[in-house]
């Protein structure tokens with residue numbers, strides 16, 4: 550093993566969103582910083598965030614209200630957010646000539662809608678402040694002396710340091726480099742790790758018509774989940790059918806509750822295609838439709854009511870003997886079945902997609918083991934922990950990256 554003779558003030562392990570923010574901030578304070586990244590570039594995950602558009606934060610300038618989204622972690626987070634809030638995210642990026650825009654559901658994106666521009670802005674922040682960057686260098690070990698970390702090893706070289714900021718991310722989307730290395734080291738150092746499981750993740754369904762609707766989205770429907778024969782919860786909004794099941798922000802944000810239901814048994818669901826219309830009113834609407842389409846094929850009439858692929862699915866589910874059935878020959882019973890399907894379209898939920906499809910993984914280091922004024926470990930004094938390594942539940946909508954900006958900044962200010 551080679552020895553690097555430099556002694557760094559700070560070594561940042563992992564060059565994702567949190568690591569870049571931490572490295573640039575520490576270097577700006579005049580610290581001698583080494584950033585070690587195992588990929589051949591920084592920010593591989595950042596580049597694919599928000600479908601390539603990067604939902605950078607969520608526009609809620611009242612910190613107390615913003616923190617409500619982090620559940621049990623909210624009290625721990627007040628201190629770091631008093632140092633770097635949503636407002637600071639705006640000024641940080643806008644000062645660096647990356648204007649931001651607020652879109653539906655208060656989600657904030659770069660005006661260019663290019664995640665690549667967010668990555669480039671942060672990489673420039675790191676470089677402009679004189680951080681030394683090592684690419685394609687996987688850290689394999691952190692070495693301690695008298696209870697503090699004094700060096701870290703890559704496969705070839707030992708680097709000495711006065712402090713370490715750990716920013717190796719979680720285990721969601723491991724193809725971007727986040728393979729959970731940090732969790733193993735932290736456990737060895739005495740930290741507890743809440744077991745990571747995929748969170749904010751699409752749902753799997755083997756129901757045959759779901760696959761057939763792959764690529765179709767319904768902009769306004771209600772989905773109700775059932776467990777053990779009882780209604781568990783409902784959500785209203787947009788849904789996207791895929792070749793494996795269901796997606797869309799609404800589905801991603803339901804996955805945690807669904808995961809809990811799956812722990813106790815099978816889960817089924819029903820989609821209400823007309824959440825605003827009760828069965829009586831829907832029947833009136835259909836009678837009106839049938840009145841002016843009476844000589845048409847039922848399938849063609851349904852095209853006037855629903856998107857084409859959805860109409861075909863509903864028609865197939867009616868299981869009529871005649872494929873060319875005319876509207877005027879639809880029986881009362883068949884009409885009732887149609888209305889029931891439109892309000893209670895049934896499907897099975899088989900499970901959650903895996904880590905490769907997860908936006909975040911639940912789990913990580915509990916905040917009770919961290920001094921959140923500084924993001925310093927309460928177990929190892931010169932170790933700072935950031936980003937997806939932390940056990941903080943949150944919804945989609947920019948809340949994960951805001952945690953990276955805040956915890957990365959705070960660690961960078963104190964290491």
Ligand SMILES: Cc1cc2nc3c(=O)[nH]c(=O)nc-3n(C[C@H](O)[C@H](O)[C@H](O)COP(=O)(O)OP(=O)(O)OC[C@H]3O[C@@H](n4cnc5c(N)ncnc54)[C@H](O)[C@@H]3O)c2cc1C
Nearest residue numbers: 563565566567587599604688718726727936937947949950
């Ligand atoms: C598809 C997708 C879309 C998302 N979209 C959004 C969004 O729009 N808005 C939002 O708020 N959040 C989004 N997220 C979540 C967000 O991307 C993460 O919360 C965030 O990127 C985590 O940043 P991080 O710096 O903690 O870790 P990461 O980005 O995972 O970075 C960790 C880095 O550490 C490196 N590393 C790991 N181990 C080692 C090692 N041993 N040695 C050296 N380097 C190592 C990795 O290569 C990686 O570069 C999305 C996630 C995914 C997967």
